[in-house]
Amino acid sequence: MSPRTEKQFEEIRETRKLQIMQAALELFAREGYHSTSVARIARYTRISKGLLYNYFTSKEDLLDSIMALGIQKFHHILEEIQHELDTPEELMMYIHGGFEIIRREPEFYRLLFSVFFQPGVMETSQNQYRETLDHLTHDIALYFEGKGDENPFEKAMLLGNMIDGVGLHYFLAPETVDLDKLEKIIFELFK
Amino acid sequence: MSPRTEKQFEEIRETRKLQIMQAALELFAREGYHSTSVARIARYTRISKGLLYNYFTSKEDLLDSIMALGIQKFHHILEEIQHELDTPEELMMYIHGGFEIIRREPEFYRLLFSVFFQPGVMETSQNQYRETLDHLTHDIALYFEGKGDENPFEKAMLLGNMIDGVGLHYFLAPETVDLDKLEKIIFELFK
Amino acid sequence: MSPRTEKQFEEIRETRKLQIMQAALELFAREGYHSTSVARIARYTRISKGLLYNYFTSKEDLLDSIMALGIQKFHHILEEIQHELDTPEELMMYIHGGFEIIRREPEFYRLLFSVFFQPGVMETSQNQYRETLDHLTHDIALYFEGKGDENPFEKAMLLGNMIDGVGLHYFLAPETVDLDKLEKIIFELFK
Amino acid sequence: MSPRTEKQFEEIRETRKLQIMQAALELFAREGYHSTSVARIARYTRISKGLLYNYFTSKEDLLDSIMALGIQKFHHILEEIQHELDTPEELMMYIHGGFEIIRREPEFYRLLFSVFFQPGVMETSQNQYRETLDHLTHDIALYFEGKGDENPFEKAMLLGNMIDGVGLHYFLAPETVDLDKLEKIIFELFK
């Protein structure tokens, strides 16, 4: 029973933090940010309110942290498929990436939308997200330009918009949306 | 001096009701439903909090009323373009209808999204809206079927999703979105 | 169509006033004083709130008026049976009087109790009622004194208390109380 | 320094809960349920409004808790005198029990009456209390039956009614009521 090293403590902290964020994400997505009380999150995580404030300075800080982490994951998914974007096959990978986010992190995605429509909250995260998207749009625009498309930038935007639109409807009524099929059709539409 | 007639009362009520709804729509869209207090709405309308409850039984009733009115307007716009959907030109009219809603009732549209991501609120209006959309999607699917498309229903859904996606980004950053241009490109994509 | 005389107006006013009081008594008794809004009373009487305030200066004034009228009726019933109180038959009349109040004006009686337990309200009426009761008790005490009872005053009080006790339970659960039978038994107990 | 144990928390909770209930009982009895605001209770207990809701889910829950506790005490008093009810001496004990409640828990008793005349409030507690009373009445009826009384049930009811009647007047004007004396006279009347 040697005393725990600093590093071990740090790890415990990190784990706790993630636990809380995961619980909060679930609740925020399911019940909405404003309708989820800090007490509820603490209870759901089986810790005390006090302890929660040990990890996050405020409810909004908790939200920010969740969003930041979500955007990180978002980046990871994009990086997995990051390489030249010249051939239709590579475009397909991009589209697939977008759908993967919907598939893998539905709660985060839902929260993202919900938060984007609550102005005043979370402007930092919003900007981060938008920046990421802008880069992506730019890359895709280059692809369309290479193909000789007349409006490459608008095409790229529309592709992004469409994926978001699909995500939006997917979260409102998942049972009516066949992601795999839509993914293919979108590719046919834009390739 | 002489007492007000029933009709006068009716007019006062109607005017006030619309005033309140307009103010609330603006605030809800701008700041979010939960972040907008009844006190704020009353102040913004320059009436007392009490009076608001003379017209709406609760804050949620106010939201419902706004949504119901919005959906009505939505119907009106659709009816304006209601006719056979056989030729590409007619499809263009439909797409134009979708964009018109974004253009003419941006606040309502924004509130619609925001409310759709606030679970627990407003399930009635959500269903009303979804029904309207389902009809529309069905009509458009028939068009694609007529054209011999392999996945007419999915195509129709995607068209709807895309317009919503455009709307979504339009409300997040209007200055970066050229609605007219996008409208045309979408038409080219789907015609 | 001669113009109405002052007296006619007075009568109309009086009728209206009684209408309102009757409605309010009913509602107060059924739902409680605090739980009955002025708006409700007005609606129930089919007049406007404004008009109600034309007849009563406040909600409490309305309550006072009701109580005063009730106490008047109370007096009338007592006067009907007012005469010497020497023989058991005459005592029986007194007891009967008490029960008649319960039978004829149940709502008033119920309101009376309810109001007596809301201190701070209606002290005037309370005092009026208590005075009336004191007189009554005194008269009855004389009867018991004449019979040579050792504690005539206490006996008189107890008789009064018992009738109130019966009334109290009668209003809580009328179906379990057989007023006629109890009346007779009480008489046997005290004669 | 060291965190509080579960037991300490439990004690704090229990103490506070009773404090609040005691304060509320006093105020409810003195001023009436509706006329006593939650703010007033909190101020009187020297705690914040918020804390009160840490212990009771609503104002009505607070009332319910008070009534439940009162009825418990009521039971205790009855249990103290619980034994066969055959001889007049034993009847006397019962009557004494009734008076003890008036003497020991005057506020609860007063609140009980006041609440019984506030329709819509507290129907659960009312039923609990009524059940208790019904049992009691039944026991006493058996006594009168044993004595060969013609109307044993009515006699028992009247005895109960009378005690309530005394209680009622006692709370309206305590200084005019000599409980000890009345207790004896009632016994003479019913033995």
Added chain:
DNA sequence: TATGAATGAGGCTTCATTCAT
């Protein structure tokens, strides 16, 4: 580190009363 009692500002709602018409 961990607890949950405690606070207080602010939210939604009701309602007696006034007043222009």
Added chain:
DNA sequence: CATGAATGAAGCCTCATTCAT
């Protein structure tokens, strides 16, 4: 005489946050 729109104070309740232990 009659109406009901309008007010504003007050009521109940929630909840993010702090703090003693």
